[in-house]
Amino acid sequence: MTERENLLALLRHEPYDHIPVEFNLCPALERTYREREHQPEQSYADYFGFPWRNVKGLVQDDPDLARFLPYFEGLMNDRVTIDSMGVGHESTPTSMHMTKMICPLRNAETVEEILAYPMPSFSAENNTGLAAEVQALHDRGVASAGNMQCTVWETAWYIRGMENLMMDMMTDEEMAAAMLDRVTEMSLQRALLYARAGVDILYLGDDIGMQNSVMMSRELYLQWIQPRLKKIITAVKAERPDLIVFYHSCGYVEPFIDDLIDAGIDVLNPIQSECMDFASIYKKYHDRLCFHGTIGTQTVMPFGTPDEVYQAVRRNLDAAFDGGLLVAPTHMLEPEVPWENVLAYVRACREYRP
Amino acid sequence: MSILTDISENLQKGKAKVVKQLVQQAIDEKIPVDQILNEGLLSGMSVIGEKFKNNEVFVPEVLVAARAMNMGASLLKPLMAEAGVQATGKVCIGTVRGDLHDIGKNLVKMMMEGKGLEVVDLGTDVAPETYVQTALDQGCQVICCSALLTTTMCEMENVVKKLEEAGAHDKIKVMVGGAPVTQAFCDQIGADCYTADAASAADAAVEICKSIA
Numbered sequence: 001m002t003e004r005e006n007l008l009a010l011l012r013h014e015p016y017d018h019i020p021v022e023f024n025l026c027p028a029l030e031r032t033y034r035e036r037e038h039q040p041e042q043s044y045a046d047y048f049g050f051p052w053r054n055v056k057g058l059v060q061d062d063p064d065l066a067r068f069l070p071y072f073e074g075l076m077n078d079r080v081t082i083d084s085m086g087v088g089h090e091s092t093p094t095s096m097h098m099t100k101m102i103c104p105l106r107n108a109e110t111v112e113e114i115l116a117y118p119m120p121s122f123s124a125e126n127n128t129g130l131a132a133e134v135q136a137l138h139d140r141g142v143a144s145a146g147n148m149q150c151t152v153w154e155t156a157w158y159i160r161g162m163e164n165l166m167m168d169m170m171t172d173e174e175m176a177a178a179m180l181d182r183v184t185e186m187s188l189q190r191a192l193l194y195a196r197a198g199v200d201i202l203y204l205g206d207d208i209g210m211q212n213s214v215m216m217s218r219e220l221y222l223q224w225i226q227p228r229l230k231k232i233i234t235a236v237k238a239e240r241p242d243l244i245v246f247y248h249s250c251g252y253v254e255p256f257i258d259d260l261i262d263a264g265i266d267v268l269n270p271i272q273s274e275c276m277d278f279a280s281i282y283k284k285y286h287d288r289l290c291f292h293g294t295i296g297t298q299t300v301m302p303f304g305t306p307d308e309v310y311q312a313v314r315r316n317l318d319a320a321f322d323g324g325l326l327v328a329p330t331h332m333l334e335p336e337v338p339w340e341n342v343l344a345y346v347r348a349c350r351e352y353r354p
Numbered sequence: 355m356s357i358l359t360d361i362s363e364n365l366q367k368g369k370a371k372v373v374k375q376l377v378q379q380a381i382d383e384k385i386p387v388d389q390i391l392n393e394g395l396l397s398g399m400s401v402i403g404e405k406f407k408n409n410e411v412f413v414p415e416v417l418v419a420a421r422a423m424n425m426g427a428s429l430l431k432p433l434m435a436e437a438g439v440q441a442t443g444k445v446c447i448g449t450v451r452g453d454l455h456d457i458g459k460n461l462v463k464m465m466m467e468g469k470g471l472e473v474v475d476l477g478t479d480v481a482p483e484t485y486v487q488t489a490l491d492q493g494c495q496v497i498c499c500s501a502l503l504t505t506t507m508c509e510m511e512n513v514v515k516k517l518e519e520a521g522a523h524d525k526i527k528v529m530v531g532g533a534p535v536t537q538a539f540c541d542q543i544g545a546d547c548y549t550a551d552a553a554s555a556a557d558a559a560v561e562i563c564k565s566i567a
Binding site: 092094095096098099100162163166167169170171210211212213214215216217220251274297298299302303334335336 | 504
């Protein structure tokens with residue numbers, strides 16, 4: 001079985017051959033990988049044999065980001081960059097790979113300002129190489145994924161500001177609807193391009209959980225966010241019923257799992273072990289959902305011993321008695337994670353027989 | 355219904371403009387400023403804080419309530435100075451050095467203001483010495499440190515150390531919080547108080563300020 005065949009079988013609850021490994025390293029840990037594994041060239045995804053690769057980001061119809069500059073008047077300096085959605089990011093000398101976000105519509109007061117925002121658009125004409133790229137991945141034996149996390153809620157608040165958008169949702173419905181609809185429309189264009197190019201996986205996500213609670217009430221979630229997510233998934237699955245939809249949200253999301261299933265997701269990530277008990281979530285939802293993640297990056301990965309990491313991986317694979325678990329660290333691995341713990345995770349996966 | 359109850363209830367619904375009008379009306383009716391603050395604005399915010407702690411309301415409800423509180427409080431502030439009304443205590447708050455996450459920190463700040471505390475917001479990526487210097491210069495009883503990352507939470511220990519170096523740990527206490535922070539971590543670094551949520555943090559800060567004063 002190729003990595004791709006193995007992964008797709010696992011996610012479709014069919015017999016599969018081995019437990020795949022998959023994780024994300026911060027730049028500092030990637031340097032550790034190169035030193036410790038003596039790999040100056042090869043990517044860690046190739047070295048460890050990850051089951052999928054993201055296809056490259058889509059090209060916007062108007063690639064000139066200078067159109068966003070008016071939103072950052074007086075704020076631009078050599079530490080500020082503007083991303084493809086028009087959101088500003090300011091780095092600081094101490095913040096490593098993280099940046100301070102500057103939301104372009106933070107001061108908007110009218111619907112007109114939201115409608116005037118030069119939101120990116122995406123079309124097939126400007127993304128002609130996509131299908132060939134997907135095929136090339138499949139020919140290599142790895143699955144292909146269109147990564148478009150920050151699907152609705154997060155991109156909308158990155159542009160508008162989280163507090164502003166939440167308050168709009170509570171007290172200014174026209175503003176909230178304009179913002180969320182525009183992002184949904186854009187995400188739908190992107191999702192359809194990926195789906196039509198033949199990707200195996202569409203990786204969606206919006207953080208809607210906090211450490212011990214959800215970010216908003218279920219009423220608000222069902223009023224504003226879930227229907228828009230569902231609209232996107234329904235449209236892509238109408239064309240590609242075989243497409244596997246991953247969905248990421250940090251934190252505690254248990255109260256929303258039924259709603260996410262209703263929206264059409266197939267795989268939930270990351271089941272943060274510090275916030276939710278994987279074994280009980282699995283029991284409740286395994287017949288309708290697969291899982292990706294479950295190994296805590298706030299606890300065992302940075303602070304556990306290699307043996308504790310090894311046991312955590314085995315424990316969760318045992319708990320997933322009916323399969324459907326792609327076991328992995330719950331988030332990007334940060335600089336303080338010992339390299340031995342990463343290797344212990346890999347060893348636990350490789351030594352486990354499904 | 356008394357006007358103060360009316361202020362509290364409209365605040366809980368996040369009706370900022372109504373709250374502002376009612377506060378002005380209460381001022382015009384010569385209701386004492388501290389009574390408008392405590393029985394109107396802070397009483398409403400206290401209900402929201404409790405409901406937030408019990409997962410009956412969530413961040414959006416807190417945000418609109420806090421906005422209403424701030425609009426009402428903006429009318430009271432100049433009068434409070436005249437009337438000699440004192441805050442319950444003073445806190446300086448910030449996200450630790452190397453960490454830019456501020457959503458949790460902002461929520462704690464709102465909850466603390468909702469308990470009548472004066473809060474000095476140092477923002478994100480705050481150096482240990484900045485917390486300590488600010489607390490000393492501005493007479494804060496509490497330093498409140500937030501971190502989202504396992505990478506940056508260790509900076510909290512440096513804040514405690516700086517405070518001890520300054521010989522001020524007996525009169526200024528250190529509170530810690532944020533997703534990866536635990537009671538065990540708080541004990542280990544010699545901080546004074548850990549709370550798991552924003553509303554409990556505000557309650558704890560009020561208690562600390564009372565015990566120091």
